Amino acid sequence: MRYESLDIFLKDGKDSLAKGPVALIFAEDDVEVASTLRHHLAQGFKTVILFAPDEIDVPKGIVTKIVRIRYNTRAPGMLTHAVNALIAAAPGIWFYYCYNAEYLFFPFCETRTINDLLTFHTEERRDSMLTYVIDLYAGNLWECPSAVSLEDAHLDRSGYYALGRSGNAGPKERQLDFFGGLRWRFEEHVEPSRRRIDRISIFKAKKGLKLSEAHLFNDEEYNTYACPWHNNITAAVGSFRTAKALKANAGSTFDIDTFMWHNSTEFKWNSQQLLSLGLIEPGQWF
Secondary structure, eight states: OSSHHHHHHHHGGGGGSOOOOEEEEEESSSHHHHHHHHHHHTTSHHHHHHOOOTTOOOOOOTTTTTTEOOOTTTTHHHHHHHHHHHHHHOOOOOEEEEEETTEEEETTTTSSSSHHHHHHHHHOOOEEEEEEEEEEESSOTTTTTTSSSSSSEEEEEOOEEEEEETTTTTTEEEEEEEHHHHHTTGGGSSSSSGOEEEEEEEEEEOOOOOTTTTTOOOOOOGGGGGGGSOOOOOOOEEEEEHHHHHHHHHTTGGSSSSSOOOTEOOOOOOHHHHHTTTTSSSSTOO
């Protein structure tokens, strides 16, 4: 189903939001849009919504399986505007959001669906889930000048760290700012406000909830990494977005001949690797 604007979708297409979880994918360009859609369809989302301008092509075999909304994904604040509008339209529904060339992984996702994950998370009395945005990059930038390659994808196996998140009254309870990956190694090319790699990209909508440009919510409990009594499940979003931007930006592309370093390792496209590296957490999920 295709809608010419978000407003038209909210008027005529709200039936697509009747059951979750719903995946929201924002295509900023035409890089790996099809693979992003296929990946999230395979994880069992009830509805996958693509926000994209007209020039983004989607294979015919995928078009019939998704909802497409005509949308200017280059406009300032475009993601938060859309996410907050859908939150208001569908309280009680689980949402997930990402950009194109980003891929969600959670513990045991090869044998369990996103619905399995969120059913358990709901039983844990959690309404949000921390996801780490793990930078992916091509191993050979001469062969892949865009830095995007599914067949030659790499990630950093170490170099991640966290700092306490400050509030007006001191450190916030169960909240941390996470850093690492390309945004840490090439921080001179990344604005300070964009260096964090944590994102609450899986959440349950409710009345009054709003997402900010910093990928944080106005309900502080949504921004926590775990409940007070034990660790909870966390997930990861494997993302080519930073590598793609660093190679597309004239201010950084000529300074970077390779993203490879001694802590690079081939990405195996499975959750076990991320579990072994400590990049996702199974919590109490057996």
